[in-house]
Structure formats: structure tokens, C-alpha cells
Amino acid sequence: MNTQNPLIVSVLIDPKTSLDLNLQQWDLLIRQARRSGVLARFGFMLERNGLLADVPSVALKHIQSTQTYAYQMAMSLKWEIHCIQKVFDTLEMPLVLLKGTAYTVANNVAAAGRFFSDVDILVPEDRIEDVERALIHWGWKATYLDAYDQRFYREWMHEIPPMEHMQRHTTIDVHHNILPRTGRFCPNPKLLLANAVKVSDENAWVLSSEDRVIHSATHLFHEGEFDHGFRDLSDLDLLLKEFNSLDNFWENLLKRAEELNQQIPLYYALRYTTLILKTPIPREVLDDCKLWYPNGIQREIMDWLFCRALMPNHPSCDDYWTGFARWVLYIRSHWIKMPVRILVPHLCRKGWLRLTEQEDH
Amino acid sequence: MDSKGILLQIGPFTVRLDSCIDVVNQSVNNLYADYNFFEEASDIFTDFYIRIDRPNFYRGYLRSQVQCYVDGITPFKPLPIAQSYPFFEWGLNWIIASHVHYYLLIHAAVVEKNGHVLILCGEPGAGKSTLCAALASRGWRLFSDEMAVIDLQTNEVIPCVRPISLKNKAIDLIGKLAPDAVFGESYPETTKGTLSHMKPMKESVLRGNERAFCKWVVFPQYREGSKTCLTSIEKDQTVIKLAKNSFNYNALGSLGFNSLCDMVEESHCYEFEYSDLNEAITLFDKLAY
Numbered sequence: 001m002n003t004q005n006p007l008i009v010s011v012l013i014d015p016k017t018s019l020d021l022n023l024q025q026w027d028l029l030i031r032q033a034r035r036s037g038v039l040a041r042f043g044f045m046l047e048r049n050g051l052l053a054d055v056p057s058v059a060l061k062h063i064q065s066t067q068t069y070a071y072q073m074a075m076s077l078k079w080e081i082h083c084i085q086k087v088f089d090t091l092e093m094p095l096v097l098l099k100g101t102a103y104t105v106a107n108n109v110a111a112a113g114r115f116f117s118d119v120d121i122l123v124p125e126d127r128i129e130d131v132e133r134a135l136i137h138w139g140w141k142a143t144y145l146d147a148y149d150q151r152f153y154r155e156w157m158h159e160i161p162p163m164e165h166m167q168r169h170t171t172i173d174v175h176h177n178i179l180p181r182t183g184r185f186c187p188n189p190k191l192l193l194a195n196a197v198k199v200s201d202e203n204a205w206v207l208s209s210e211d212r213v214i215h216s217a218t219h220l221f222h223e224g225e226f227d228h229g230f231r232d233l234s235d236l237d238l239l240l241k242e243f244n245s246l247d248n249f250w251e252n253l254l255k256r257a258e259e260l261n262q263q264i265p266l267y268y269a270l271r272y273t274t275l276i277l278k279t280p281i282p283r284e285v286l287d288d289c290k291l292w293y294p295n296g297i298q299r300e301i302m303d304w305l306f307c308r309a310l311m312p313n314h315p316s317c318d319d320y321w322t323g324f325a326r327w328v329l330y331i332r333s334h335w336i337k338m339p340v341r342i343l344v345p346h347l348c349r350k351g352w353l354r355l356t357e358q359e360d361h
Numbered sequence: 362m363d364s365k366g367i368l369l370q371i372g373p374f375t376v377r378l379d380s381c382i383d384v385v386n387q388s389v390n391n392l393y394a395d396y397n398f399f400e401e402a403s404d405i406f407t408d409f410y411i412r413i414d415r416p417n418f419y420r421g422y423l424r425s426q427v428q429c430y431v432d433g434i435t436p437f438k439p440l441p442i443a444q445s446y447p448f449f450e451w452g453l454n455w456i457i458a459s460h461v462h463y464y465l466l467i468h469a470a471v472v473e474k475n476g477h478v479l480i481l482c483g484e485p486g487a488g489k490s491t492l493c494a495a496l497a498s499r500g501w502r503l504f505s506d507e508m509a510v511i512d513l514q515t516n517e518v519i520p521c522v523r524p525i526s527l528k529n530k531a532i533d534l535i536g537k538l539a540p541d542a543v544f545g546e547s548y549p550e551t552t553k554g555t556l557s558h559m560k561p562m563k564e565s566v567l568r569g570n571e572r573a574f575c576k577w578v579v580f581p582q583y584r585e586g587s588k589t590c591l592t593s594i595e596k597d598q599t600v601i602k603l604a605k606n607s608f609n610y611n612a613l614g615s616l617g618f619n620s621l622c623d624m625v626e627e628s629h630c631y632e633f634e635y636s637d638l639n640e641a642i643t644l645f646d647k648l649a650y
Contacts, residue, residue, distance in 0.1 A: 023406040031410070031432055034460075058375075058406040065462040072614040315433045 006317040008032040011042060012234060013278045015049045026059040028316060036312035037231040039063060040070035040113030070113045077104055080119055080170050085203045087138045091130055094205045096122040096196050098175065098215060102206040103235070105199050110238040114231075118162060118171035122207075124193060125176040132160060132174065140165050140172060148349070156182045156342060178215050179222060182338045187218075187260035209243045210256040217269035218262050224333030226326050230312040236269050237277040250285045263292040272306050305329055368399040368407065372510065372521030372569060373464075374457065375399070375406065378449060380413040382427065384546075388446040392524040392545050392558055395566040409456045413449050415442070431456055447548055447556055450526060454507055457521075458608035464519065465511040465620050466608040471504035471518060472496045474649040477576035478518045480509050480628075482606050485553070488583030488635070491531040494559055495638045496645060498539030503565035508608065509575075513616050516624045517572040522565050524558035532557045538638060575624050577648065578603065581633045589640040592632045599630040 007029040011018045021029065033039040043063040046052045055063065081101065088095040097105055100116035123131050136142070144150065144161040153161045158177035164170070177189040192215075195208040207215055216239060220232040243249045257266040267289045273279035274286065293299060308325035311317040334343050367378045367389055380386055399405055412430040415421025416439055420428070426439035429452040436455060440448050458466060469482035470493030479501070481489040490506045497503040504510075504518060506525040511518055524545065527535055532555065535542060543560035578599055579591075600621055604610045610617045635641045 022403045024401075024403045027406045035432065035434070056406070058408075061463045062408070062460075065460065068462045068614070068616065069612045072612055075614060 006032055006312055006314075008036060008038065008042070008230075008312050008317075009276065012038070012045070012237070015042075015045050015051055018046065018051060019054055023056060023058065026056055030059055030062050032312045032314045032317060034062070034066070035314040037115055037228050038113075038234055038312075040066040040115070041110075041231075041234065042113070043067045044112035067113060070115060073115060074104055074111075076170075077101060077116075077119070080168070081105065081204060083138075083165075083168075084119065084121070084172065087131075087134050089203075091127070091134050093123070093127060093131075094196070094198075095203065096193065096205045096207070098122055098178070098207065099219070102212060103239075105202055105204050106206045106212075108212075108239060109242045110235045114235070118173050120173045120175060122175050122178070122189070122192065122196075125189065128160060128174065128176055132163070135163055135172065135174070139167060143171075152346070156180055156338065158183075158186075178218055180337045182342060183222070184336055185261050185264065187262060191260060208256075209239075209246060209249065210253045211260070213239050213243065213253060213269070214257055214260055214262050214266055217265040221265040221268045222333055222337060224330040226309045226329070227313050229310045233272060233276060233310050237273045237279045240270075240273060240279050240281065244280070250282055254285065254288055257289075263289070267292045268302070268306065271303075272310055275303070275307065276310060366401065368401060368405065369393060370397040370399070370569075371453070371523060372505070373519055374408045374461075374521070376453065377407045377410050378413070379411070380445070380449075382413060382415075382442070382445045385413045385445045385449055388545050388558075389449070392543075392560045394560070395563045409453070409460070411449060411452050411456065413445050413452070441550075444548055444551055446545070446558075447526075447551060450524070450558070453523075457508065461510075462609050462612045463513065465509075465513055465610070465613060465617050467509040467511070467603055468507070468606045468608060469509040469603075470506045471509045471520075472501040473504055473518075473520075473573050474501045474646075476573050477649065478504065478573045479577045479579060479645065479649075480518070480575055480603075481579050481581050482509070482603060483580050483582065488531075488581050490525055490527055491534065491583065491638070492581050492635070492641060494525045494527060494531070494535045494542075495538055495642055497525065497562060497565065498535065498542055499642050499646070501645075501649075502568060503561050511575075511620055511624060512572070513613070513620050515572075516574065516620055516627075518575050519572050520565070520569045522561050522569050524560055526556060526558050528556055529554040534638065535559060575628050578625060578628045578630045579633045580631070581635065583636065584634055585636055587634045587636045589637060589644055590634045591644060592634075594630050594632050596625050596628075596630055599625050599628075 007025060011029065030039065033042050043066065046055065085095055098120035100114050101119045103111035103114060140163040142161055143164050144153065149161060153159065158180050159173050159175040162171045162173050177186060178192065179186045192207055192211055195211055196205045197208055198205050206212065213236065216232065216236050220229065223229065257263045270281055270286060270289055274281055305325045305328055308319065308322045309329050311322065334347060338346065367386065369376060378389060410432040413427060416426060416428040420426040420439055425442045427442045427445045427448060428435055428439045429437055429448045431452060467482060469480050470489040472479050472493055481492055483489045493506045503522050504520040505522065507523065508521065509518055510521045545558040548556045580602060603621055607617065
């Protein structure tokens with residue numbers, strides 16, 4: 001593994017290090033940032049730190065280019081949420097947003113320059129059918145109509161197949177939980193909904209600050225594909241830094257992880273944000289959550305895997321073992337999300353489709 | 362592999378091409394001969410990285426396919442190895458269209474005369490490249506046969522000179538019209554039919570930094586046997602048509618809208634039907650005086 005951090009990691013830890021870069025290094029930095037999905041975020045970070053004026057113009061135009069796009073995306077998202085809110089008004093139920101959309105609506109630092117491909121929402125499981133019917137009524141259509149995919153989502157997953165709006169071509173993921181039904185550490189979704197908070201001036205709800213961190217951690221550390229792994233790690237870094245100022249945040253966070261059965265993902269989140277992005281987390285918090293993960297050898301292995309897999313998704317950030325580490329974690333993600341009797345046929349099917357080029361990913 | 366990298370300035374972009382396939386490098390060296398090539402150095406910032414290579418043994422040698430890597434990722438399906446060089450051109454089009462939101466980009470052919478830019482915008486097959494090649498070979502300065510690149514602050518059109526890609530009958534037509542023109546290889550059976558690239562005129566390449574303002578926006582339509590006919594159209598309609606043909610109008614939001622409106626405000630807007638290239642050239646030459 002490279003002893004020196006990739007440039008994008010260094011500048012996210014301390015944006016001032018960008019002042020010392022030559023043009024060739026800027027060239028590499030922009031590529032690493034773009035590919036890992038944090039170029040616009042890096043731009044806003046430079047802006048917050050008053051460093052944008054020091055960026056060489058050849059690099060600045062790429063940063064501003066993606067910031068423009070991010071800004072436009074945030075505008076479209078507002079409209080999209082407005083449209084979804086109207087549907088939820090007819091259902092007389094709260095609209096609970098998850099992940100990137102939640103950060104945007106809640107105006108979290110992690111939202112600035114963050115891209116997302118769909119809107120994720122959480123609804124009580126017994127209202128899923130109502131929500132699906134209402135969405136169809138208002139112009140969304142079901143996707144993944146193949147019988148296997150339908151069964152895959154509806155029986156095993158924590159969401160119904162993504163729905164696409166027929167005119168706007170936007171996608172909505174309707175979740176009833178944050179982990180697949182078949183997962184080993186599936187939390188009780190009622191607890192998440194019970195603590196959801198209304199965003200002031202918006203007709204929308206988001207998970208509580210602690211739950212937003214935990215969901216982000218759960219998502220990343222159950223993830224099988226790490227195209228956005230580094231971006232998600234940076235989400236966690238920014239959320240933790242932002243919520244640090246809340247009263248009793250750390251205490252509540254640890255308590256909440258236990259209530260939701262998400263100790264291990266939270267442990268990983270705290271460990272790898274501090275290891276990779278030097279997130280300032282109180283010593284005692286790190287010590288407390290070590291109790292959740294006693295096995296020394298397993299920790300060594302997970303460090304070895306995640307410190308590679310979570311690097312920015314750019315060839316310049318890979319070492320000889322990165323591909324292998326990502327492959328192992330891909331298998332692991334399925335392993336912990338599904339029992340073997342479902343997992344083996346599922347992976348065989350996916351492998352076959354990929355081999356015969358019926359599926360791109 | 363690294364030693365074969367080609368670093369060159371294409372319009373406002375610094376592009377690096379790596380390829381182990383000789384014909385790609387030869388075609389670039391041939392068609393881009395008048396361009397500024399660089400050596401890699403610590404004071405060079407490269408905007409875009411493209412690699413054209415065989416994907417793996419199975420696809421590359423047994424199925425004779427080639428892949429285009431954009432800074433390591435593969436946004437496209439592999440193509441037959443014979444289309445390696447066009448793959449570079451298509452890949453570069455895609456990169457610019459999907460990454461560059463610091464200019465307004467419109468799918469159009471662009472030429473200039475006496476300091477005024479003519480934008481030829483239309484659906485594929487409308488004959489804009491043909492018309493563009495014809496004008497470029499008769500004294501108009503080539504900006505681009507693929508996209509109008511517009512500065513969002515000043516509304517100037519920026520040259521992005523590249524080989525003109527001509528398809529099917531247009532290849533012979535331009536060959537006859539401009540006997541001095543240099544063509545690259547001919548690629549039969551691409552998704553767009555037979556394809557060949559015309560080397561841009563040296564003057565257009567050397568003046569690649571000279572921007573100009575748009576004076577005419579024209580929507581050409583080649584129709585066999587039709588008369589040469591130029592019809593004025595409304596500016597509001599023109600803005601909508603250009604927006605529809607823009608690669609990044611949606612990504613730019615109000616920036617793109619304002620820039621587009623300002624540019625069209627200062628331009629004459631026409632629809633243009635033609636079948637005879639010589640008549641078309643005469644008409645546009647008159648327009649420019």
C-alpha cells in the first residue's frame with residue numbers, strides 16, 4: 001500500500017495542502033476527485049476555506065464546471081421533492097427522505113456538491129402498497145419487471161424495485177428498511193421512523209442526526225461495490241464533523257447503534273474515517289466502540305481490506321491488491337445480506353448474465 | 362505503453378491519447394499534423410485522458426475488438442478493431458459533452474468568415490458536416506464540425522478544430538469539390554455508414570485561438586433535388602431549437618439560458634434547404650460580404 005496518501009485524500013483532510021501543488025499534481029487531483037465523485041464537494045470546501053482564488057485557472061474551470069452541474073442538480077432535486085410531497089399529501093403521511101436527498105433538504109455540509117442518481121425514501125412497511133399505487137397514479141412506473149427481479153426485491157430486499165417517473169425520468173427508491181430483510185443485522189425500522197425529524201420550513205422529514213450517521217455507515221459497510229466508497233466515507237467524515245457540536249451527540253450515537261443493532265457498521269465508520277480522513281473523534285468514543293469488535297486477527301484483515309477498497313476509485317490510488325480487496329468485500333456484502341441458500345443461486349445468476357452480456361454491471 | 366502517449370492541444374482542451382494500436386497513432390499524427398504536440402512536464406495540465414486498446418485477450422485478439430478508456434473507465438461497448446481511430450474521435454466527443462460545463466456546447470458545425478461565425482445546427486444526417494466541409498474548403502475558417510463551444514461570460518464562440526467527419530456520399534462529394542483536401546482512411550460499416558475524416562486546413566488550425574461572435578444561426582436540411590432556399594425564422598424558436606441540440610443546456614441552468622438568448626439576440630436566424638453545394642457556398646459567401 002502506498003505510504004503516501006493520494007492527493008485527494010490529503011486535500012480533503014487539509015484543503016490548504018492544495019496550495020503547494022504543481023500543475024501536473026492538480027491534473028491528477030482533479031481526476032481522482034472526479035472519479036470518486038467528490039470534485040464539486042472539494043470545490044465547495046475550497047470556497048468555504050477561502051482558497052478558490054489560489055487554484056490555477058486550468059484546474060479551476062473543471063471544479064467550477066462540476067459545481068455548476070451540482071447546483072443545477074440540487075435545483076432539480078428541490079422540484080422532484082416538491083412533486084413527491086404532493087403525492088404524500090394525498091396519502092396523508094410524512095415524506096421521510098434518506099441519504100443524499102436528506103442531506104440536501106436538511107442542509108448538511110455533506111450536501112454541498114454531492115451528486116445522487118435517485119431519491120431514497122423510507123415508509124412504514126404496511127404502507128408500501130399505498131405508496132406504490134399513489135406513485136403510479138401520479139406518473140411513476142415500475143422498473144425491473146422481470147419475474148426474478150420482482151421476487152428478488154419484494155421478498156428479500158429492503159426496498160421495492162426502483163420506480164421511474166415517465167416524464168422526468170427521475171428514479172425513486174421506496175424503502176421500508178435500511179437493510180435487506182434477509183440481512184443478519186436488520187434493524188427495526190419503526191425505531192428509525194419514530195425518531196425522524198421534520199425539517200423546518202419543509203414539508204419533509206429526515207432521520208435524526210444519529211440515525212443519519214448510522215444509516216450512512218450501514219449503507220457503506222454493507223456495500224458490495226465501491227465506486228462511491230470514498231465519497232460515502234467523506235459523507236461520514238462531514239456528518240460527524242458537523243454533528244460534533246450537538247449536545248451529547250457521541251453518547252447518543254453509540255447508544256443508538258446498539259438500539260438499532262448497527263454497532264459493527266458504526267465501529268467501521270468511526271475507525272476508517274479516523275484512519276483515512278483523520279476525522280476528529282473523541283478518544284473515549286473510539287475506545288468505547290472497540291468493545292464491539294474484539295477479535296484482533298479479524299480486525300487486521302478488515303483494515304487490510306477496507307483501507308484499500310475505500311480509496312478513491314482511480315487507478316492512481318490502487319495498489320496491487322485493491323482489486324482483490326474489493327472482490328472479497330463484494331462477496332462479503334452478499335454474505336452478510338443473504339443466507340447461503342439464496343446467495344449462491346443469486347450470484348450464479350448474476351455471473352451468468354454478466355458472462356452472456358445481458359447485464360452491464 | 363506509456364512512452365507512446367500523445368499529448369496535444371485540441372481547441373481549448375489539452376488531450377492525452379495512449380494507444381498500442383499503431384493505426385490510431387498514425388491517423389492522429391497524420392490528421393492532426395499541424396497541431397501543437399507537447400512533452401509531458403510538471404507545468405502541463407491535461408484536461409482529458411483517452412486510451413484506445415484491445416480490452417483483453419478474448420475480446421482483443423479472438424474477437425478483434427477495441428475499447429476506449431476514458432481515464433481508465435469504459436463508458437462504451439467495444440467496437441471492431443478496424444474502427445480504432447474513429448473510436449478516439451467519438452470518445453473525445455463524449456468526454457467533452459459530458460464533462461465540460463464551463464462552456465455552452467451545441468451539437469453543430471461552425472465556420473467563420475470576416476470575423477463572423479456561422480453556426481450550422483441540425484439533426485445527424487441534415488448535412489451540416491458536408492456543408493461545413495464545403496465552406497471550409499472554400500475559404501471559410503473551420504471552428505468545428507461537431508460542436509459550437511460558447512464562452513458563458515462573453516458569448517464568444519471558441520474554435521475547437523478537429524478533423525471533419527464525413528459520411529457515405531459526402532466523402533466523394535467533398536473529394537470532388539476540394540481536390541486538395543487530405544482524407545484519412547475510410548471506415549466502412551460503422552453505425553453511421555462509411556466514415557472518413559478530412560484533415561482541417563492549416564490556417565484554421567494555426568488560428569485556433571482566435572474566437573469570434575456568432576452572426577448567423579442556420580438550420581440546414583439537405584433534400585435531394587431541392588432548390589437552395591434560405592428562410593428567416595423567429596429568434597424564440599431558434600433558442601428552443603438550439604437548446605434541444607445542446608449537450609449541456611440542462612446542466613447549465615440559467616447560465617446556459619442567458620448565454621443562448623444573448624447569442625441569438627445578436628444573430629440572424631434561418632432555416633436552409635439545399636441540394637447543390639456550389640449554390641450553397643455562393644449564398645453563404647454573399648451573406649458574409
